[in-house]
Amino acid sequence: xxxxxxxxxxxxxxxxxxxxxxxxxxxxxxxxxxxxxxxxxxxxxxxxxxxxxxxxxxxxxxxxxxxxxxxxxxxxxxxxxxxxxxxxxxxxxxxxxxxxxxxxxxxxxxxxxxxxxxxxxxxxxxxxxxxxxxxxxxxxxxxxxxxxxxxxxxxxxxxxxxxxxxxxxxxxxxxxxxxxxxxxxxxxxxxxxxxxxxxxxxxxxxxxxxxxxxxxxxxxxxxxxxxxxxxxxxxxxxxxxxxxxxxxxxxxxxxxxxxxxxxxxxxxxxxxxxxxxxxxxxxxxxxxxxxxxxxxxxxxxxxxxxxxxxxxxxxxxxxxxxxxxxxxxxxxxxxxxxxxxxxxxxxxxxxxxxxxxxxxxxxxxxxxxx
Ligand code: IPM
Ligand code: MG
Numbered sequence: 001x002x003x004x005x006x007x008x009x010x011x012x013x014x015x016x017x018x019x020x021x022x023x024x025x026x027x028x029x030x031x032x033x034x035x036x037x038x039x040x041x042x043x044x045x046x047x048x049x050x051x052x053x054x055x056x057x058x059x060x061x062x063x064x065x066x067x068x069x070x071x072x073x074x075x076x077x078x079x080x081x082x083x084x085x086x087x088x089x090x091x092x093x094x095x096x097x098x099x100x101x102x103x104x105x106x107x108x109x110x111x112x113x114x115x116x117x118x119x120x121x122x123x124x125x126x127x128x129x130x131x132x133x134x135x136x137x138x139x140x141x142x143x144x145x146x147x148x149x150x151x152x153x154x155x156x157x158x159x160x161x162x163x164x165x166x167x168x169x170x171x172x173x174x175x176x177x178x179x180x181x182x183x184x185x186x187x188x189x190x191x192x193x194x195x196x197x198x199x200x201x202x203x204x205x206x207x208x209x210x211x212x213x214x215x216x217x218x219x220x221x222x223x224x225x226x227x228x229x230x231x232x233x234x235x236x237x238x239x240x241x242x243x244x245x246x247x248x249x250x251x252x253x254x255x256x257x258x259x260x261x262x263x264x265x266x267x268x269x270x271x272x273x274x275x276x277x278x279x280x281x282x283x284x285x286x287x288x289x290x291x292x293x294x295x296x297x298x299x300x301x302x303x304x305x306x307x308x309x310x311x312x313x314x315x316x317x318x319x320x321x322x323x324x325x326x327x328x329x330x331x332x333x334x335x336x337x338x339x340x341x342x343x344x345x346x347x348x349x350x351x352x353x354x355x356x357x358x359x360x361x362x363x364x365x366x367x368x369x370x
Pocket of ligand 2: 245246249
């Protein structure tokens, strides 16, 4: 299989972690007989520095003409404490989501037994935690009308959702629930917000077509508590843009480190794959960041291409590093490995064909005894 991949390393630790994913994709390509062509482009603060624009047209063109986008991270402290900055790195990511029509953001929340001790949540509550957040990504308050009064003493962010915007992500979430434990939880604030009541109405209508899926509804304040009290109750979680942003960061603490979690954003054009962590500027250039969130995002990209065996091979190699203590500083502050060393270990593990299964070899017409 030949695929063109737009690579947008972005800011902070983005380039370092993305390089590890490329290493891993390269060994996957070699082992399984694929070719991945990478086309690099700038986004975020680095793009502002180079062009004055957080999402230059050349970057948009590269993404639109690619099969998928591998994204690093975005953000720079020089903009964080300057509320009057008119151009901000984050605008690049938001615009890219809009341009690529990435209306569904999928964030799997997995926990690893070897890392249970790292979570502030008690290990017994982490047993069987395995859920997926479907976050709406191109609507709601993020993209509503924004206004500041002339005197600067009042500001408005409008939150609007259309039935169509809710339906398209809800369909994907229900289909996904069917492939899992047939359980879907809609997180909203329907006791207060009109948009949330529309979400409930639309989800109730769609639920009729998915009789095997049990649907329950949870207010976001309660959900914030339930994610910590009883995280194993969730299977597929469906929610709007801002609630999804907040609860996915909260849910990430279950896994022990934000640095482990990947995401996929899908829509009508090229899909985008990015770790859920930020640009972590304090670590930039130090080779200490956790590359696993990016590498698992690359695995989601392989799944998206239909390369299930390949994706599985990457995940197995990641698990092997975690089990053997080949981990970065966020996971073990005393005995740890550098970003690039972890990338090398995962790539070597795949190369030494430990993850290569009989069926993959058979489909390549190769001997299974290499
Ligand atoms: C995320 C991030 C972004 C968001 C920021 C960087 C704009 O927090 O992907 O979760 O709020 O969506
Ligand atoms: Mg976020």
